[in-house]
Amino acid sequence: MESVCWLDRYSRLTSRLCDAVVRSCKNMAALHVAELFGLHWGTVRMLERRALEQKLEALPDAQPRRLVMDEFALFKGHRYASVILDADTRRVLWVGEGRSRIAIRSFFEELGAERCARIEAVAMDMNTAFDLEVKHHCRNARVVYDLFHVIAKFGREVIDRVRVDEANRLRHDKPQRKVIKQARWLLLRNPQNLKSQEQQVHLQDLLAANQPLMTVYVMKAELKALWSSSTAWEWRKAWKQWMDHAKQSGIPSLMQFSKRLKGYWRGILSRVRWPMHTGQLEGINNRIKVIKRMAYGYRDSEFFFLKIKCAFPGNP
Secondary structure (H helix, E strand, C coil), X not given: CCCCCCECCCCCCEHHHHHHHHHHHCCCCHHHHHHHHCCCHHHHHHHHHHHHHHHHHHCCCCCCCEEEEEEEEEECCCEEEEEEEECCCCEEEEEEEECCHHHHHHHHXXXXXXXXXXXXXXXXCCCHHHHXXXXXXXXXXXXXXXXXXXXXXXXXXXXXXXXXXXXXXXXXXXXXXXHHHCCHHHHHCCHHHCCCHHHHHHHHHHHHHCHHHHHHXXXXXXXXXXXXXXXHHHHHHHHHHHHHHHHHHCCHHHHHHHHHHHHHHHHHHHHHCCCCCCHHHHHHHHHHHHHHHHCCCCCCHHHHHHHHHHHCXXXX
């Protein structure tokens, strides 16, 4: 048999055709690529998978120092997948189904004890499973809780609860009850993001007329300020003051939230030394949604995760 440069051994497709198919798969669904080139869907998927595996094999071994962990919706019905990112190189190191301790344990086992010992900090939301697994495998790592997730949790569990309670209290005053019920996004949105002067005036009038809403709104701003402390001593002073104010407020939902938050103080304090957040992964999660929509879904999660890792190989 004569060897030719434009045909791989035992292949019935030329190298140029294979390259064209792989390039087309970056912007089109596999079914559309198959129709374009007159190939079977399985052939297109095989060529793309082989190219993705070769790309991953060519990447150097990861030596992460800081990690970012988060989850994204995989299917409907509260089915999630976890993704782990190298915070320094922005490389997606691992993707897997689930968000439990067992689900992410395989990543640390693949990483190995030696590389786990090098991990210095891990940013995440207030996910207890992530927290416990990191502490078990990475004894030298500090957990850093993300500001956005904590404030979002405060909005759901405190501001929303107080707003509903105040609306129920004013059930006989229908005009005032309607104003409070319709003010959800006005209370949750950052003041600098209010679109018009009318919204700012509406918010000020609402807070001035309702003391509980004013209290929790101010407490949200003070909670956000904990992430801007420059020293541990300054943070400790602000933390103690926030806890005292929550206890003295007399608002049940705020007092309950402060008790729960007390167990997470180390992860919030770590932000002073490690200014990390999960914002990097939030942007990547948006691009993951685009990859999923472009293919109208994937038949197996393994191939989907392979595409995600190849889409984010990291910076050199």
